[in-house]
Amino acid sequence: MSTDTDRLVTLHGPTMGTRWTARLAQGRIPPGLGAALQDCVDAVDREMSTWRPDSTLMRLNAAAPGAWVRTGPDLIAVLQAAARITEASGGAFDIGVGEAVLAWGFGAAQGRTDAAAIRAALRQPLRAEVECCPARNRVRRLNARQLDLSGIAKGHAVDRMARLLRGRGIPDFTVGLDGEILAEGLRPDGRPWAIALESPDPDRRAAHGLIELSGRALATSGDYRHRVRLGLDWLSHTIDPRRGGPVRNRLASVTVLAADCAQADAWATGLMVLGEHAGPALARARGIEAIFLVRDADSLREVTTLQPGDLTA
Template structure:
């Protein structure tokens, strides 16, 4: 891959643009954009459209808002078709596809497990009886959820509670990128809770540089730097959302195949993809798949993935695709000691 060279024309063009940031609350976290635009740009209109867009996604896909489309589907009886908005149907369809391609490592039907293990809307200690019920009744979404795109509807063929937290935030970032494009913004970095998408490069031609967080409990530090141009990145890990039960630390990501939280040496998985929705879902799938199955799955699917594994008190890396072959597009620092 050629090195980035100084471009006088690009430098002059970038001088006419100023960098701004916008952010706002959504989905229990915050959305944010950094972008470069001319001095007379209507920042207020962009901010309003971004806020409306992410709230629209949340209104359709929230597992906590009673009137969301997802919750209406969750309340429906098995076999009952439910009319749903096009955005939600598209995300459900992609969730089913990635669930099948990953052999169930990504599974949208983990809502009952999330609640039983204490990671739902009401955070609490794991409920052993609820865990047993959820495990006994669990059916993977890719086998028991039907999507009828032509008639804009979906149905469950078995009782299940769907949870799109492992894909909806990435989709919201993709929608944010569409908003930036409609407003004529060609140089931007959009993000929501760590899921990021670069819209083009910076105005001077340089890539957007983002930090890859080191998976250390209770400490925010950079493990390395990733450079993005027209590319999305998402990371799933065991270090930010977890609960402690006795001496055991349980991560929030559910392995539907085990009906339990992920429990393997993978500290985090980072995935590059054209769409942030895909990067989000595949990062979750590879984290669940673990240190053996995960890299094999990533290689089989042709994914650009970086695994950080805890091994004897240190972090070790497994890089595939661009993480291994193109360090100038995905520059990762040397491994650092793990806690």
């Protein structure tokens, strides 16, 4: 007996230390679609990875401040989007955190902390200064900040996959990479896509609730998956660029809904940095749809700027 679930086609593959996934609400896979989706995310990785010394981003980081580096329009678009969100968030989101990410043992440092580099990162705000020249496909850093696009690149990769599927005439799908998801159209049963929001538990994977999504993207930033231990403390991988160290507030996670996934990804990071009071206040002021999970002693408290009924427990 056929069910709606039987009509879903799932494609997936490795990228950026995790996996990308696409679910299509149709029974036939267009020829070469899986390979084309893999090419999408691989292209983003080649441009924006901090793990690959040959990526365009790492070539930009290696160039002297003021030196132009040739790049493509995608990286320029992401750098420009990041700059807009940096300004709108008051510096809570900033791509100039590369030195601090490595100093605190995250990313390519793989848990190895560097005390001297930590002290250097803590001395000043990590504000990136980048100039883009789209007409000539080139970019330059205007200061010595090392750039890290971890807070926006995965969302951009999801947007690229969605763009490819739309271009192939596929109307109903979800695409995801880690905690970043974009949903288009409807499921086979005619309803919006049901997306599980993860509970912020470092020891197991469980759903906090469900949200129905169509024509929008969703991204989550949290303190419970990517972290390192320093002494008796667990430190979140999210760096506060205003102080050069991991965030220290009571937020367990922030989930943001937006028109595109790059924007959701960056805002989830920025609101996580702002914390349990300033984060919701800015989200309301800017009309950002977000779900904040706040740690209160041994329980979680939910603060949301979503419309009533969007989230199902």
